[in-house]
Amino acid sequence: MSSGKQMNPSSAFFLCSVLVLAIIILLLAVLWKRIKPLTFMSMWTGSPGGSRLPDYFRNNFRAFCHFDCNTLKKATGNFQQKNQLGTGGFGPVFQGRLDDGRRIAVKQLCLGKSHQGECEFLAEVRMLTSIQHKNLVRLIGCCSEGCQRLLVYEFMKNGSLDNILYGDNDIYLNWKTRFQIILGIARGLQYLHEDSNVRIVHRDIKASNILLDDRFQPKISDFGLARLFPEDETYLSAQFAGTLGYTAPEYAIKGELSEKADIYSFGVLTLEIISCRKNTDLTLPPNMQYLPDYAWKLYESSMLFSLADPRLKTDGAEEADILQVFQIALLCLQSYPNLRPSMSQVVAMLTCKTKQIASPIKPAFLDRRRCINLDISLPFSRESACDFSPSTISDTLSLPPRLSIISSS
Numbered sequence: 001m002s003s004g005k006q007m008n009p010s011s012a013f014f015l016c017s018v019l020v021l022a023i024i025i026l027l028l029a030v031l032w033k034r035i036k037p038l039t040f041m042s043m044w045t046g047s048p049g050g051s052r053l054p055d056y057f058r059n060n061f062r063a064f065c066h067f068d069c070n071t072l073k074k075a076t077g078n079f080q081q082k083n084q085l086g087t088g089g090f091g092p093v094f095q096g097r098l099d100d101g102r103r104i105a106v107k108q109l110c111l112g113k114s115h116q117g118e119c120e121f122l123a124e125v126r127m128l129t130s131i132q133h134k135n136l137v138r139l140i141g142c143c144s145e146g147c148q149r150l151l152v153y154e155f156m157k158n159g160s161l162d163n164i165l166y167g168d169n170d171i172y173l174n175w176k177t178r179f180q181i182i183l184g185i186a187r188g189l190q191y192l193h194e195d196s197n198v199r200i201v202h203r204d205i206k207a208s209n210i211l212l213d214d215r216f217q218p219k220i221s222d223f224g225l226a227r228l229f230p231e232d233e234t235y236l237s238a239q240f241a242g243t244l245g246y247t248a249p250e251y252a253i254k255g256e257l258s259e260k261a262d263i264y265s266f267g268v269l270t271l272e273i274i275s276c277r278k279n280t281d282l283t284l285p286p287n288m289q290y291l292p293d294y295a296w297k298l299y300e301s302s303m304l305f306s307l308a309d310p311r312l313k314t315d316g317a318e319e320a321d322i323l324q325v326f327q328i329a330l331l332c333l334q335s336y337p338n339l340r341p342s343m344s345q346v347v348a349m350l351t352c353k354t355k356q357i358a359s360p361i362k363p364a365f366l367d368r369r370r371c372i373n374l375d376i377s378l379p380f381s382r383e384s385a386c387d388f389s390p391s392t393i394s395d396t397l398s399l400p401p402r403l404s405i406i407s408s409s
C-alpha cells in the first residue's frame, strides 16, 4: 500500500512543459551572449561573413552576400600570387574556393586618390544586383572593410576570351563555338539595352570582358563603367571611358553615348572572334593594321573570307555562314550611329529570323597613328589617341586634344 499522494497527469505535463521552456530560454540566452546578433542576421540572409550590410545593397541582400575579409582571405589562400588569374585596370583578380565548395573569382580593387576604384565598386554592385541574364557574369557578393573593396564573382572555368583568342594556349574554338559566343554576347547586350527593367550601356565591351564558362558560354563582365540610361534620351553626353580600339568614334570624339557605342564595340569584337586577331596590330603592314579598316577593304574587293581564321577553313565551316556574320559585324561599325542595327536586330540576323541582311557602307574607326586629320577637343582620358595601348580609360583624367576619325578609303 502506498502512503504518498500520486500527482495527476495534467499537473505532471504542466510541470514538464515549464521545465522544457525554462531550458530553451536558458539555452537561447547563452547563445545570444556567445553569438553576436549580426551573425544571426548573416545566417538568416545566407551571408557567410558577419559584417554590417552597407547601404548600397541593403535592398538586394537576399540574393547577395556580404563577405568578411577573413572569409575571402581564407578562400584565396591569403590572395596568394599563385591564385592570381590576371590583373585589370582596377586591380588583380584571384581564384578561390568558399567553405561550401563553390569556386569564386575575387577582384581586389585598388582605391586610388580619385576614388576611382570606389566608384567602379559601387557601380558594379548596383548594376549587377539589379539585373540577371545567362550571358552576364553573376556577382555572388562583395566585401567592403576599411580600405578593402572586393568583388566576388562566380568562377568562369575558361577565363576570358582574349586569353583564348590571343593567349599562349592550345585551345581552338571551332565555328560552332565561336558563333555561340557571338550570339551569346549579342543576347547579353540585347538584354542590357532593351529587355531589362533598366536601360544600360556597358561602355567597355571587349575580348577581356567576355568570360567563358565550362561549356564556352559567354558572360559579359565588368560593369564598373556601365551607365544607366534614361528611357527618353537618344544619347547622353558623357566623358569618355572605355578602350580605344573598340570605341565608337562619335563617343570618343564628341562624348555622345548611346547603346550604339556598345553595338560598335560588338562589331569590332565579332571581327576579332572570327579572324582571331586584335583590332589593332602595328606589327602588320600599314593597310592591315586596323581591323575594321582592313575588313572593309577586303569586303569591297569581295575577299572578306580571307580574313577568317585559316583554321576555320580546314574545319569545314561554311563560307556563307562566316561571311554573313562578317557582314553583320560591318553593319555594327557604320559611322553614323543611326545606321547601326539595334541589338535585337543583330540577334534576329544571327538567328536567320531576318531574311535579307543590308549591305554595309564604309565604317569609321579611330586611327592612333594618323592624328592629323581633325583637331577636336576631347573631354577625356588616360591615354592619348596617338599613343595608346588598348587598356581601359577612366572617366576622371583629362587628356590631349587631337584625334582623327578616319573613314576608310
Ligand SMILES: Nc1ncnc2c1ncn2[C@@H]1O[C@H](COP(=O)(O)OP(=O)(O)OP(=O)(O)O)[C@@H](O)[C@H]1O
Pocket (backbone or CB within 6 Å): 085, 086, 087, 088, 089, 090, 091, 092, 093, 105, 107, 137, 153, 154, 155, 156, 157, 159, 160, 163, 208, 209, 211, 221, 222, 391, 392
Ligand atoms: N569570374 C571570373 N572567372 C575567371 N576568371 C576571371 C573572372 N573575372 C576575371 N577573370 C580573369 O581575370 C583577368 C583580369 O580581369 P579584369 O576584368 O580585372 O581585367 P581586364 O578585363 O583584363 O582589364 P580591364 O580592367 O580593362 O577590364 C581576366 O582577364 C580573366 O582572365
Ligand SMILES: [Mg+2]
Pocket (backbone or CB within 6 Å): 088, 208, 209, 221, 222
Ligand atoms: Mg575586365
